[in-house]
Amino acid sequence: MTTSDIAGADLSHVDGVRDRIAAQLTRARDRSRLLTDAVDDHDLVRQHSKLMSPLVWDLAHIGNQEELWLVRDVGGREPVRADIDELYDAFKHARSARPELPLLGPAEARKYVGEVRDKVFDVLERTPLEGHKLIDGGFAFGMIVQHEQQHDExxxxxxxxxxxEPVLDAPPPPRGGPVGPAEVLVPGGPFTMGTSTEAWALDNERPAHQVVTEAFFIDTTPVTNGEYVAFIADGGYTDPRWWSEAGWAHVRKASLVAPRFWERVGDQWYRTAFGVTAPIDPRQPVVHICYYEAEAYAKWAGKRLPTEVEWEKAARFDPATGRSRRFPWGDEDPAERHANLNQRHLTPAPVGAYPAGASALGVHQLIGDVWEWTSSDFHGYTGFEVFPYAEYSQVFFGPDHKVLRGGSFGSDQAAVRSTFRNWDYPIRRQIFAGFRCARDASRDESV
Known part of the structure; x- marks a missing residue:
């Protein structure tokens, strides 16, 4: 199922919608199986980092959320395992403490998620998909699809x-190509941000509202490994001029000298990705960068990070029509030619690899490859309404979290839109995050 299939459907006639929802649920579960079947039981129950849950916790949590929302709430069915709700409540147990909980073992977790899914398919068959906000357009099912894909990432x-030893494999991404000028002028004026019509959009993406920006320039592509190496070589990590006070304190406390998973051998930088160590590709977007590193590079380059308003305008605004597109390339859902998504590859693609995915303004690779840090704190839009629960996004509002946009090579298209908002602490580097730069346009340049 594609979100445009549902968003554009006449919801009084839902023929075929159930089949498309079922296909999306199945596709997400196939990915969950791939990620958990790739390792043995020891790896499934082991905590590979204090920042992350054991893989077996994620698997059972996926099933528990599916049971809570689809089996019990939408379906009104009896619980499958009410005794485990607290174990898999992400707000009750920090990730670092989860290995000590009496979690379901691998075989039991797989059995549980299978039982839940069987009941969900029965609920799907019997649910009208209209007449109630939670089920209109299959929203609750779409929310669970997105939840599973987010946990898969x-x-x-x-x-x-x-x-x-490496356990995951994927073909290399397409080769890069020409991208035109290094930066693109985004004209000042109004545009429509957010959405009130996308059927599976989550609460923090709503409502659609008009925003006015000044003219600004934004980089045509994300910052690449080769460009970032120049920052390192110029002493970027040892010069406090480029860092905010909080960023400089973090650099010293964490002893940062390069992006995470990088290692220098002689004059060559190497990156380890999923157990494979290889020289960095200078034309690939830099990844595993925290917000403070992105902020420092931008200042060193004489630029700044874009706000999330600017990022979305660069991605969606069509100057020929004045309207906001669903995606940079238009309203159709992502295809392989548009963006590096769906874990098809295990690395960002070189810049210029997806010319068909460029925005109307000529900005490349805004969707997929790397999540892009913006300078914006995470807040609700004017008119924000919690739906269907505050713990999805509202509890994270405030200055502690920075907004990221666009998705990564590890994101699924069901969980990425030009309106989709991700957020994290500015110190996080384990996520597949990079960035691009922006700058103000002078009066002469904006004409």
């Missing part, structure tokens, strides 16, 4: 932190 990040 988290599990992929756990695989990146895992030590041992």
């Amino acid at each position: 988290t599990m992929l990040a756990t695989h990146q932190l895992r030590v041992g």
